Amino acid sequence: MHMPLEDTLGLNLLAANQHQAEHNREHFDAWELLCLNVMSSPGAGKTSLLERSLAALAGEYAMAVLEGDMTTQLDAERLEAVGVPVVPITTGRSCHLDAAMVSGGLKLLRQRLDPAGLDILWVENVGNLVCPAEFEVGEHRKVALLSVTEGDDKPLKYPVMFREAHCVLITKTDLLPHLPVQLERIEAHIRQVNPRCAVIPVSATSGEGIEAWHQWLKAQVAAIAPAAPAALVRA
Amino acid sequence: MHEVDMTKCLLLSMTEWRQLHAPHTPRVNRVHLQVGAFTCVEPAQLVTTWLVAVRGSWLEGAELVIEAVPLVGRCVRCNATYSPDPEQAYRSPCCDQSMEEIVSGRELRIRSVDYVLPDAISSAAGSPAPTSQASASPRETAPSHAPFATAPAL
Numbered sequence: 001m002h003m004p005l006e007d008t009l010g011l012n013l014l015a016a017n018q019h020q021a022e023h024n025r026e027h028f029d030a031w032e033l034l035c036l037n038v039m040s041s042p043g044a045g046k047t048s049l050l051e052r053s054l055a056a057l058a059g060e061y062a063m064a065v066l067e068g069d070m071t072t073q074l075d076a077e078r079l080e081a082v083g084v085p086v087v088p089i090t091t092g093r094s095c096h097l098d099a100a101m102v103s104g105g106l107k108l109l110r111q112r113l114d115p116a117g118l119d120i121l122w123v124e125n126v127g128n129l130v131c132p133a134e135f136e137v138g139e140h141r142k143v144a145l146l147s148v149t150e151g152d153d154k155p156l157k158y159p160v161m162f163r164e165a166h167c168v169l170i171t172k173t174d175l176l177p178h179l180p181v182q183l184e185r186i187e188a189h190i191r192q193v194n195p196r197c198a199v200i201p202v203s204a205t206s207g208e209g210i211e212a213w214h215q216w217l218k219a220q221v222a223a224i225a226p227a228a229p230a231a232l233v234r235a
Numbered sequence: 236m237h238e239v240d241m242t243k244c245l246l247l248s249m250t251e252w253r254q255l256h257a258p259h260t261p262r263v264n265r266v267h268l269q270v271g272a273f274t275c276v277e278p279a280q281l282v283t284t285w286l287v288a289v290r291g292s293w294l295e296g297a298e299l300v301i302e303a304v305p306l307v308g309r310c311v312r313c314n315a316t317y318s319p320d321p322e323q324a325y326r327s328p329c330c331d332q333s334m335e336e337i338v339s340g341r342e343l344r345i346r347s348v349d350y351v352l353p354d355a356i357s358s359a360a361g362s363p364a365p366t367s368q369a370s371a372s373p374r375e376t377a378p379s380h381a382p383f384a385t386a387p388a389l
């Protein structure tokens with residue numbers, strides 16, 4: 001009889017992804033930039049928000065985008081039009097970005113610029129309310145979007161992403177007058193699963209709430225990448 | 236559908252673990268997972284994708300054993316633990332507080348691995364105290380399809 005062995009691991013199931021994510025984060029920290037993982041269900045308004053924020057903040061921060069998309073490069077083209085470097089990452093059949101894909105995107109980005117000159121690296125994840133929450137990519141902050149058109153029950157139905165988020169943006173608030181939903185209820189449901197995150201209602205169309213969102217963002221840059229904004233140093 | 240990606244990642248994590256035993260390939264009988272209820276993973280789905288994914292690999296034949304871990308919250312007001320219910324917006328039944336602290340339910344953990352190490356066993360069978368020479372001798376591990384008991388003794 002052979003004695004079977006047992007290793008007690010207590011290792012995360014996604015340990016391999018986490019190791020790669022930590023590796024990515026070490027790079028981000030060495031480059032003194034803030035990395036944001038922007039997540040939501042399909043069409044909640046990630047790209048529209050980025051278009052607005054990139055345009056508004058371009059004078060203040062040096063930024064780049066890693067754009068996750070299952071099949072097309074349409075979002076990357078939209079953001080490239082704003083004048084910010086964008087690296088598209090097509091994920092194929094995978095419904096989320098993982099740390100290895102982001103590492104691949106970083107390699108491409110480094111062929112175009114030196115990331116040490118960046119203040120903010122945006123990662124737009126694949127539109128999906130479920131799995132991106134479990135796959136870290138090395139981000140410092142998770143930003144989850146929930147549009148008012150999705151209904152107020154989504155934080156309770158898909159709680160993990162909202163639990164993990166540092167900031168939840170309730171998007172498309174300009175549509176509220178046309179919908180049978182109440183902002184207060186959406187916000188309360190987010191608070192049920194995550195009492196600590198920032199909750200900011202915004203509209204990329206009307207600009208409502210965008211200033212509050214940028215205030216939150218600036219506080220994160222100051223906390224994570226406290227060096228003088230690269231855009232100002234270069235100026 | 237994301238269980239496929241979860242399984243891929245689990246296989247990568249297992250391969251990282253296997254490096255610890257290099258150059259030997261452990262023959263894994265069971266992989267014990269803990270999967271929390273407050274994750275995006277469906278245990279039954281994970282077992283199915285595992286069976287497909289390990290086919291033909293060094294993990295072929297390894298059984299995936301999943302312990303489902305329930306979601307348990309702790310009430311911020313009275314410190315009591317409770318089972319958060321989505322129908323009740325996860326609020327504590329004792330004091331009607333929102334779910335601040337999660338005690339369990341976020342686990343996605345490889346708890347342990349049951350395995351046999353072809354070389355360690357055969358050298359132990361050969362002599363109770365293997366010499367350093369024996370343990371250092373580079374020897375082929377048993378091919379993964381061979382029943383372990385027939386692995387050549389030292």
Ligand SMILES: Nc1nc2c(ncn2[C@@H]2O[C@H](COP(=O)(O)OP(=O)(O)OP(=O)(O)O)[C@@H](O)[C@H]2O)c(=O)[nH]1
Nearest residue numbers: 041042043044045046047048127172175203204205
């Ligand atoms: N009314 C209104 N519509 C918006 C707003 N933001 C985005 N939209 C619209 O919502 C649709 C989806 O917006 P996107 O920005 O492409 O959403 P996304 O999250 O990037 O989508 P995927 O990347 O495909 O998951 C587009 O038709 C936008 O014009 C908003 O603030 N108000």
Ligand SMILES: [Mg+2]
Nearest residue numbers: 046047075124
């Ligand atoms: Mg988009």
Ligand SMILES: [Zn+2]
Nearest residue numbers: 310313329330
């Ligand atoms: Zn209580």
